[in-house]
Amino acid sequence: MSCTTILVGKKASYDGSTMIARTDDGFFDVKKTIVVHPKDQKKEYKSVIGHCKVTLPDNPMRYTACPSVDPKNGIWAASGINEANVGMSATETITSNPRVLGADPMVEYKAKTRTAPEQTGGLGEEDFVVLVLPYINSAREGVERLGSLLEQYGTYESNGIAFNDADEIWWLETIGGHHWMARRVKDEEYVIMPNRLGIDYFDFNDAYGKKKNFMCSSDLKEFTEKYHLDLNTEGFNPRYVYGSHTDADHVYNNPRAWYIGRYFNPNTFRWDGENADYTPENDDIPWALVPEKKITPEDMKYILSSYYQGTPYNPYQKADLPEKGIYRPIGISRTGVTVLCQIRGYMPKELQAVEWISYGANAFNAMIGIYTNVAKLPKYISDVSLDVSTENFYWASRLAGVLADPHYGYTIQVIERYQNAVASNTHRLLNEYDEKVKESGDLSLLEEANKKICEMAKEQSTKALNQLILIASQHMKNGFSRADN
16 A cells, blocks of 8 residues: 655654654545554454454454455454554555566465465554554564564565554565565654665664664575675665666655655755655655654644645646656545554653554544554544544545545635644643543543544534535536626
8 A cells, every 4th residue: 555654763752752654545444543452463364355364362452443344355454553642553555576576486376276275464454453463562662563474474476564553663675475584763763664675774783683773584694695686885874785676666655755855854855856865756765764854743744745836746736847746646436544652651651652643644634643552532533433524533534635636725724723733732731631641540531531632623623514514515517607696
């Protein structure tokens, strides 16, 4: 699934929290956000796509998830935070190359035929959150558990997966059908991940030794040497070894990395002009950078909503420039859900985890933050049907997008006011209930807070939709200027 991921270390964030965020860019997938309790976690799991069966441990934890409302293709839980305050986002679809896939092919499901038995497939994005998140107590444990599952069952696709706890962020990338590597994000850095294999440095000595900052499948180094995968002339850049360098990267993936780096590090490099250090089509834009200022949830929402504002590539600009719309936007139309998992290590454990959620096209939606240490979530985000309705945040967000997009110039001010109102009021309510819970110790207040946040989001969404519908109605093609009313 083509997505965009940003990871922010605790010294790079505004408040010392770790933050991982990803746009889940399927094909207009209808999504909801729920709490999964241990009693609801099946002991025997079978994937829909890979037909792979996995026996799960006996001690699952409670966790949040953003599954698809239509289960026909599997759960697709997307992202969540468990009761140990560990976040997980799965997955960012990444790229590989024929040499890797020839040496370690994907584990794809094949149905039974007259001449061959059924061949079970491996695991994939559909499965990872359900199989891993309920059983881990740290980001590092997330890498270890998922790594062992990949080595045992394999995968049928190339993916990147993020984990965070109060202290660490880890990023894992699959390599072929059974291999993988993972790297810890430095506390002072943020990471850019736009649908291609991203890690640009790897230390096998650490991965095979103390595992302080790097981990990998048990035979990755030997695998790399056996099949002559290393194309580096000096050092070890995994992009040259396991990744891709295609024309598609230049118009679909790299421009997003360029725009994100340009936003967070405008003065570190020259991003524009003939003498630019990096252009939108560069393959070597760094995986991790130290930002020029500390990063907030609003920064992450803005950049994950972006469509190259301030550049010739903006599809909404009035000027009919030849570069207009030539690159894949970050805030693409078909996003199902965007989740930012924030773990605030400076807070009491009961208050550390906040999950920021938005649905639909990020350019036109709003993002709310909710506490995850709860038994249930409000119906406004958890009770979503496949039918359009203004009674839930998913469909309200989708409606805002389809109304605003064709009338961008007339509606963008309404959208910006809507986004700011929801963000401001979310922070206000989180601040208020942080203090209430710390003073009283009453954890039931967390559900009350989530309810108030969702009520606020519904009120602001309805207000915005009223304005958007009026503007869209005023610009219908069958209007006429004669004063006939």
